[in-house]
Amino acid sequence: MNNTAKKQSQFREFWRIFFQNKPAVVGLVIVILLMLMVVFAEQIVPEKLAFEQHITKAARMQPPSKEHIFGTDHLGRDLFARVIHGGRYSLTVGFIPTIVAMLGGMLLGACAAYFGGAVENLIMRICDVFACIPGTLLTLSFAAVLGAGMDNMMVAITITAIPGCTRFVRSIILNIVEQDYMEAARMCGSSSFRIMTRHVLPNAMGPLIMSTVSSIAGMIMMGAGLSFLGMGVQPPNPEWGYMLSESRDYMYRAPHLFIIPGIFIMVSILAFNLTGDGLRDALDPKLRR
């Protein structure tokens, strides 16, 4: 009973600190709005508008107007519909690889930290090899080998992200293992499994969530970058990075074609970063005074 109360107060304390952090709150609000936008995309604007071409001189590259809030693109498609529905691709690329990479990293990192010895050596040396290659280059190589396409791109991003996650998880767990309460748990004769699930993971959860949220921003960026290069989401699907790429040629004539998706990419990355920073600050005990 006492324990539950303690937990609740900790939770409340966490949110109290989080909500004092204005930028973090703004970030969280934007993140929530983006998610709502993606979930209710079809209700906001029908998807078919994002693909319907109107190739006439008058209909192409219209500036923003009442009928087309964001104007139309080079094939006369409604840019608002494309941006809204494009969010689905961008956020999917942000979330799924992050979560999968985090799970993979947790498994490998926990194994490395807990078992140590040869297992740790093997896992960490492989990670070191991966760490030697610049991330973007590695992702590009994987994407090139797997072939263009949304699914392949997500696989490529995930593979590239796993080594980093593994190192991160391992460092956190190594830290926890040295704590006194771990000693106590061991002295009480708890099993490895129990120690893992009851003591290590719950204590590692905070930093992990924080890092997950922050890396979503990086993943969105990577996805947009790959799509820009033609390795990711394939036309005519309206991914934001690809929209930037296809509007390149019309930069001078219709700047809204790349400014609008550009703003969406920027804002969503900023929002995830701010939220991530806020979570980190709220989790940091040194800031809890």
Added chain:
Amino acid sequence: MKKIIAMLLALLMLVSLMTACGAKKEDAPAADAPAADAPAEAPAEDILDTDLGSAPVSPEAEDAPEASTARTDLVLATTVPMDGCDPHFNTSTANGTAINLVYETLVLVDQQVNVTPLLCEKYDILEEGLVYEYKLKQGVKFHNGEEMKASDVVYSFTRAQQAPGMYANVALIESIEAVDEYTVRIKLIQPYAPFYHLVGNVAIVSEKAATEAGDAFATEPCGTGAFTISEWTAEKISFTRFEDYHGETPKLETITVSTVSDAATALMAFEAGDLDYIGVPNSDVERLTNTGLYNMVMVASNNTTYITFNNQVAPFDDVRVRQAIAYAINKEEILLGACEGYGYIAETIGNPDYTLGLPDVEDVVTYEQNLETAKQLLAEAGYADGLDLGKMMVMAGSDEFSLTAEIMKSQLEAVGITFEVQLTEPSSFVADAITGNYGIAIMGITLGIDMAEHEMAYVTAGIDQLNLPRFSNERVDELFGLAMVETDQAKRDEYYAEVVNIVAEQAAIVPLSYSVSVIAADPALIFDPILPVRTWYWAAE
């Protein structure tokens, strides 16, 4: 096998530098005698209209100003670096600029296939088209100071016969001999009407220089052209006027072609004043025109963007499927969406204006967009519930081709046809297209300026070579045979018109557009893109 490799090489050269709407024509102009790889380098460009920008200037429009203040240098750019200057064993279209400045041919052929003597005084066609006799111009100097003699011409043609890229021009030569110092006689295996202008594709090289240089001849060229190469580095090639040139002395003294690998960077360099002449990407034409700072010229070409089907594989072996696709497509939309409208609707491969023997667009079977007919044809073919075409092969590296695919996707979806775009690198694209390893593809091609040169693109014997649709029709084969030996052009026109209409009725391919490239130049530069660069000059300031 050797022949296939030869064809592959030739075709690779043909297609590698072509894009749907000539966007890659930023490369320096290939305007001189077509010395390089025959069909692709044909001077298939013409001024269409010059009302794009500031007042048009043409060489004929005003008298050449004798001014000491006029510039005498010209700076061009190429997106692909030039790697050699061998007119026969050439492997890159980019080298055309250098080849055309350094080398000349016996005759000069213009876009209307008018032939004027260049290195010869006159020529005669003897023995009912079997023998061609050329009287050479006397006193023509090679860059090494030697005079051009009949032996050099014989050597040049013999050398060309060993070059895969020259195959189409010299294939029918039985023998070539020097009658005297200034007379050359070429005997053909059989009468071949187009030979009189195909001669214009074979550059004359100095026998002495070529044999002395051996393999190094590509980098130590020696021709009769108005310019010689004075400096050759990875960044640029400089040409200097050849003072002993046999023709009219060019007003330009130096021509520099710098390598700027990125088209956008080249355009920036042009706008900064570092370049005098550039091919403008379609999407930038309007903006550049609006500045009013440049002389904008539109140049039409023989380059055709088209959809090709592999006529031998399902579902494209069914004429109804091919016709349905032809009916489902809206060419105007593709032209506007993918090329900003810079181009012309095509009904044939090769622009009738620049191809001898091609019937005008009005005389060709055409397919106006008609979704109902398309659906009906699909239903008859058994695809009433929709048809998945699988992969559509699109040449990578050109926005025009991928935009065409994107627009087509939307147009075909309206009749229930779907496909997946597969961007393919140019080299593997060409290999797959030749061997028939594809179903449907979007590409661009420039064939020769005479329908006779298009033969391999249509006849059964051309399968595994230039006949990319792998189209086979007995009547077409027969017609090309008839046209080959026919010397009456009106009769040949009739045969070719029948060929084109059979191909169109069968919808073996779907031509989309003839490309147009837009050139921006310094307003003081007086030039004509169809005339050789050596004739360009600067107005006095």
